[in-house]
Amino acid sequence: MSYAKLDQHLKKLEVLSHAQSMLGVDEAVMMPEGGGEKRAEAMAGLATIYHEMASAPQVGDWLAAAAAEDLMPEQRIAIREQTRSYINLTCLSSAFVGKQTEARIRSEQLWRQLRPTGDWAGFLPALSNVIAFAREEAAMRADVLKLAPYDALIEQFDPGSRVSQITPVFDELKTFLKGFIPKALDAQAARHAKHPPKAFTARFAIDRQKALGEVMMKAVGFDFYHGRLDVSHHPFCGGVPTDVRMTTRYDESDFLFALMGVLHETGHGLYEQGLPKAWSHWSVGQARGMAVHESQSLFVEKQIGRNPAFWHWALPVVKEKLGAETLTGWSLADMMQHVHRVKPGFIRVDADEVTYPMHVILRYELEQDLIAGRMEARDIPEAWDAKMTAYLGLSTKDNMKDGPMQDVHWPSGAFGYFPSYTLGALLAAQQAATIHKLHPHADEALKKGDVTVLNDWRRTNIWSKASTLTTPDLIVAATGEPLSARHFIAHVQQRYG
Amino acid sequence: MSYAKLDQHLKKLEVLSHAQSMLGVDEAVMMPEGGGEKRAEAMAGLATIYHEMASAPQVGDWLAAAAAEDLMPEQRIAIREQTRSYINLTCLSSAFVGKQTEARIRSEQLWRQLRPTGDWAGFLPALSNVIAFAREEAAMRADVLKLAPYDALIEQFDPGSRVSQITPVFDELKTFLKGFIPKALDAQAARHAKHPPKAFTARFAIDRQKALGEVMMKAVGFDFYHGRLDVSHHPFCGGVPTDVRMTTRYDESDFLFALMGVLHETGHGLYEQGLPKAWSHWSVGQARGMAVHESQSLFVEKQIGRNPAFWHWALPVVKEKLGAETLTGWSLADMMQHVHRVKPGFIRVDADEVTYPMHVILRYELEQDLIAGRMEARDIPEAWDAKMTAYLGLSTKDNMKDGPMQDVHWPSGAFGYFPSYTLGALLAAQQAATIHKLHPHADEALKKGDVTVLNDWRRTNIWSKASTLTTPDLIVAATGEPLSARHFIAHVQQRYG
Numbered sequence: 001m002s003y004a005k006l007d008q009h010l011k012k013l014e015v016l017s018h019a020q021s022m023l024g025v026d027e028a029v030m031m032p033e034g035g036g037e038k039r040a041e042a043m044a045g046l047a048t049i050y051h052e053m054a055s056a057p058q059v060g061d062w063l064a065a066a067a068a069e070d071l072m073p074e075q076r077i078a079i080r081e082q083t084r085s086y087i088n089l090t091c092l093s094s095a096f097v098g099k100q101t102e103a104r105i106r107s108e109q110l111w112r113q114l115r116p117t118g119d120w121a122g123f124l125p126a127l128s129n130v131i132a133f134a135r136e137e138a139a140m141r142a143d144v145l146k147l148a149p150y151d152a153l154i155e156q157f158d159p160g161s162r163v164s165q166i167t168p169v170f171d172e173l174k175t176f177l178k179g180f181i182p183k184a185l186d187a188q189a190a191r192h193a194k195h196p197p198k199a200f201t202a203r204f205a206i207d208r209q210k211a212l213g214e215v216m217m218k219a220v221g222f223d224f225y226h227g228r229l230d231v232s233h234h235p236f237c238g239g240v241p242t243d244v245r246m247t248t249r250y251d252e253s254d255f256l257f258a259l260m261g262v263l264h265e266t267g268h269g270l271y272e273q274g275l276p277k278a279w280s281h282w283s284v285g286q287a288r289g290m291a292v293h294e295s296q297s298l299f300v301e302k303q304i305g306r307n308p309a310f311w312h313w314a315l316p317v318v319k320e321k322l323g324a325e326t327l328t329g330w331s332l333a334d335m336m337q338h339v340h341r342v343k344p345g346f347i348r349v350d351a352d353e354v355t356y357p358m359h360v361i362l363r364y365e366l367e368q369d370l371i372a373g374r375m376e377a378r379d380i381p382e383a384w385d386a387k388m389t390a391y392l393g394l395s396t397k398d399n400m401k402d403g404p405m406q407d408v409h410w411p412s413g414a415f416g417y418f419p420s421y422t423l424g425a426l427l428a429a430q431q432a433a434t435i436h437k438l439h440p441h442a443d444e445a446l447k448k449g450d451v452t453v454l455n456d457w458r459r460t461n462i463w464s465k466a467s468t469l470t471t472p473d474l475i476v477a478a479t480g481e482p483l484s485a486r487h488f489i490a491h492v493q494q495r496y497g
Numbered sequence: 498m499s500y501a502k503l504d505q506h507l508k509k510l511e512v513l514s515h516a517q518s519m520l521g522v523d524e525a526v527m528m529p530e531g532g533g534e535k536r537a538e539a540m541a542g543l544a545t546i547y548h549e550m551a552s553a554p555q556v557g558d559w560l561a562a563a564a565a566e567d568l569m570p571e572q573r574i575a576i577r578e579q580t581r582s583y584i585n586l587t588c589l590s591s592a593f594v595g596k597q598t599e600a601r602i603r604s605e606q607l608w609r610q611l612r613p614t615g616d617w618a619g620f621l622p623a624l625s626n627v628i629a630f631a632r633e634e635a636a637m638r639a640d641v642l643k644l645a646p647y648d649a650l651i652e653q654f655d656p657g658s659r660v661s662q663i664t665p666v667f668d669e670l671k672t673f674l675k676g677f678i679p680k681a682l683d684a685q686a687a688r689h690a691k692h693p694p695k696a697f698t699a700r701f702a703i704d705r706q707k708a709l710g711e712v713m714m715k716a717v718g719f720d721f722y723h724g725r726l727d728v729s730h731h732p733f734c735g736g737v738p739t740d741v742r743m744t745t746r747y748d749e750s751d752f753l754f755a756l757m758g759v760l761h762e763t764g765h766g767l768y769e770q771g772l773p774k775a776w777s778h779w780s781v782g783q784a785r786g787m788a789v790h791e792s793q794s795l796f797v798e799k800q801i802g803r804n805p806a807f808w809h810w811a812l813p814v815v816k817e818k819l820g821a822e823t824l825t826g827w828s829l830a831d832m833m834q835h836v837h838r839v840k841p842g843f844i845r846v847d848a849d850e851v852t853y854p855m856h857v858i859l860r861y862e863l864e865q866d867l868i869a870g871r872m873e874a875r876d877i878p879e880a881w882d883a884k885m886t887a888y889l890g891l892s893t894k895d896n897m898k899d900g901p902m903q904d905v906h907w908p909s910g911a912f913g914y915f916p917s918y919t920l921g922a923l924l925a926a927q928q929a930a931t932i933h934k935l936h937p938h939a940d941e942a943l944k945k946g947d948v949t950v951l952n953d954w955r956r957t958n959i960w961s962k963a964s965t966l967t968t969p970d971l972i973v974a975a976t977g978e979p980l981s982a983r984h985f986i987a988h989v990q991q992r993y994g
Contacts, residue, residue, distance in 0.1 A: 011538075011542070012542060012546065014538075014539075014542075015538065015539045015542030015543055015546070016543075016546075018520075018535065018536075018538075018539040019516040019520060019539060019543060022519075022520055022523055023515075023516060023519055023520075025523075026519055026522075026523055026527075029527075030523075030526075030527070030725070030727075030742075031740060032721060032722060032723060032724055032725050032740060033722060034720070034722035034723035034724075034739060034740065035723060035724075035736075035737070035739050035740025037739065038515065038737060038739045038740065038777075039515075039740065041508075041511075041512065041515075042511075042512045042515040042516060045508070045509060045511075045512030046512055046513075046516060049509065049512070049513075049546075223531070224529060225529060225530055225531035226529060226531035226532060227529055227531075227532075228527070228529050230527075239532075240532070240535060242531060242532050242534065242535040243528060243529060243531065243532025243535065243536065245527075280535075
């Protein structure tokens with residue numbers, strides 16, 4: 001039976017991706033510098049072996065034959081998703097992928113080198129080259145998938161999501177935020193005038209911060225029997241669903257820096273830990289996509305971790321774990337002023353939840369023009385400056401480092417990824433609204449540190465669903481309506497209005 | 498060219514063994530318990546993929562064809578060693594290996610379960626089964642390799658070593674030790690009477706022990722750019738030559754427990770770090786075998802780490818790193834009484850360097866009888882007790898836990914391995930004797946913590962030679978004579994007489 005052969009083959013592939021994931025974690029967390037060269041060889045070699053096995057023609061034959069076999073409904077869905085993965089994996093020629101990968105690696109390396117000085121002119125040729133490859137890729141994928149070129153790129157990250165559905169939602173959000181951000185800043189200024197914000201003055205010992213992070217991870221549902229927390233330069237959530245490796249890094253003068261990062265990554269970790277184990281070797285058993293993954297990290301970071309109800313429970317725990325003397329006299333209101341700070345800035349990754357979508361919408365708009373050929377790489381700085389000025393009142397003129405050179409995505413050739421961040425924020429708010437409608441007392445439980453209803457709903461409606469539905473279908477099935485901006489808008493109005 | 502194809506193929510295999518090594522390290526050092534099941538699947542899966550690729554018939558064709566190609570002398574040696582590996586890998590049928598592996602795993606699991614209570618009767622059927630498989634394996638290997646059955650097993654661990662050469666040396670050593678051990682104990686008693694031994698009373702903090710271990714590793718030549726030290730339940734030296742992962746475990750009441758283990762594993766690590774990098778994917782670029790590997794760990798542990806000249810330099814460093822207050826009043830003589838303690842005991846892994854060979858010779862003698870069919874598993878306890886009584890004056894009657902059930906080797910099916918430990922001790926002494934003859938002032942340098950001549954000689958004569966010579970040829974090339982007991986005998990006479 002072809003289905004059984006496929007199942008066997010996917011088990012073998014899972015072994016290779018297990019090795020890739022874990023070697024990636026080890027590289028970031030443990031590896032001494034001198035191990036890097038051989039490790040890079042090993043990673044590249046494993047990727048080659050994986051790609052050869054995953055894209056083998058017999059896989060296509062098995063998929064076609066299995067579709068005609070007597071299968072259970074779950075198996076049909078598995079075949080459908082696996083076919084989608086196979087087409088996405090095989091629709092580009094290996095010659096093209098080879099050349100594109102080389103261009104991406106060179107561009108990303110150059111970016112790392114030139115970003116600190118913001119040398120746009122030096123970087124431009126490499127970026128133009130990467131964009132040319134992305135256009136070619138989009139055209140080839142579009143042809144196979146029968147999609148518009150930019151939609152074909154989004155499809156790699158969020159299966160089923162389309163510009164036609166995202167744009168109206170982003171437009172509504174943009175219009176709202178243009179008016180709301182100044183209002184939120186005024187409201188914040190008024191609060192600060194009445195209640196001046198405190199500054200952290202203590203030194204927060206790293207071992208205490210780590211213990212605090214672990215307590216908070218446990219509190220929001222992380223299973224330490226199947227995961228752990230370590231340190232790396234760039235925090236991430238990696239590993240495999242049965243062994244989730246999270247990392248953070250610590251700032252001794254500001255414990256919220258690590259804690260908020262830990263909560264964010266824990267959201268990713270909970271999703272992974274909640275995936276259906278029996279399907280772990282099939283595409284259908286993987287997390288749905290980047291937007292849904294980000295909805296889980298943002299759910300934990302923003303809907304739980306920046307919720308005053310959570311801090312009602314968390315503040316005494318924080319004081320106990322960090323030492324009461326480090327936060328003498330800090331009230332819940334003092335802490336929330338830190339947790340809810342709004343400040344428009346140049347850098348996306350440093351942005352608060354109110355201004356963050358503007359950074360994403362800017363990139364989403366520019367990406368579409370770049371892929372469609374309506375804009376060239378050389379035009380980016382001017383367009384970037386214009387949009388930053390219009391959306392956040394900040395000019396990036398002659399500031400490439402904090403402008404179009406700030407992110408790794410475009411230099412590394414990832415176009416179609418950015419929307420996922422804000423889709424994730426919208427989905428997190430939409431999920432939270434659904435849960436609070438179903439369970440009006442969820443925040444009362446959260447005040448006691450009890451996340452049961454929040455996690456049970458997500459386990460049933462998001463985590464265990466894995467990739468059985470497209471992103472839009474998953475949203476409707478879980479929340480009863482398609483992607484909408486209104487829940488996020490209501491959320492920030494309530495929290496920052 | 499077949500040679501080039503082989504080189505390519507071995508590069509691919511190196512990628513898989515890199516993954517296997519590193520996942521093994523991660524499992525012991527980092528993995529949360531719940532990750533174990535999937536990890537076991539991944540390890541088994543990688544082993545299968547590796548075995549399929551390494552034993553593919555075309556590899557045999559390439560080896561045969563390459564032997565007829567126009568090769569450099571180094572390449573000829575590489576082909577010879579690779580052929581040896583290929584024959585060893587392919588001379589058992591996969592059906593046999595599958596059944597044997599299953600029997601070994603079940604026996605080892607049962608042993609772990611029954612060892613604490615010393616339930617020999619419960620364990621016996623599993624051990625008998627493993628022995629039956631070992632006999633069959635030995636016969637099959639003997640047939641292909643044209644060796645005696647037990648020699649064919651030794652060949653897996655120490656290529657070129659034969660019973661005909663080991664036995665006379667072990668016999669000489671056994672005769673010597675029978676007379677020497679009581680003498681050494683008397684001498685020790687006399688020393689203790691004159692200078693009563695001190696006991697450790699301080700608590701040695703783990704972070705300080707770790708810092709001490711790292712300083713000592715550096716002092717004996719370990720390259721931290723290509724390696725690191727961590728903690729695991731069973732100390733080991735793993736990873737790959739460019740990224741050597743060492744582990745230890747700490748006893749807060751006795752810093753020597755971890756320190757001596759760290760020095761031992763560092764010896765293994767130096768060998769790995771000193772292998773020729775350009776040949777890392779070929780068999781010829783691997784460490785020669787277990788005896789030579791053990792000679793390097795024992796060289797660092799015993800010839801350096803228990804040498805009074807080393808402690809002349811090390812004691813002040815130890816006091817500085819652990820805190821002078823933890824060893825107030827401890828003189829070099831006090832410390833050497835600990836470092837040179839002789840005490841016959843039941844357990845091989847706890848034995849001192851004087852009594853250790855007796856444990857090995859006992860096992861070596863019994864193994865030969867077991868593989869030859871002159872003895873059955875049920876006869877082991879009586880024979881074990883008789884030899885322990887004869888060699889060390891200790892009876893293991895009705896004490897299976899501290900007798901024949903103490904080691905993992907036989908339960909896991911490793912026959913032919915034990916001699917390597919004592920061969921390593923003899924070779925370490927033989928190498929040290931050669932170096933001290935060439936460089937009579939080596940100990941003067943060691944008194945200043947300078948291991949340059951000791952490491953330079955080993956780098957040139959052992960590490961960089963990798964597997965270019967068989968074990969016996971390597972010994973002659975390095976020390977000018979075949980394996981001999983006399984240097985070890987002189988060493989223990991000088992140190993313990």
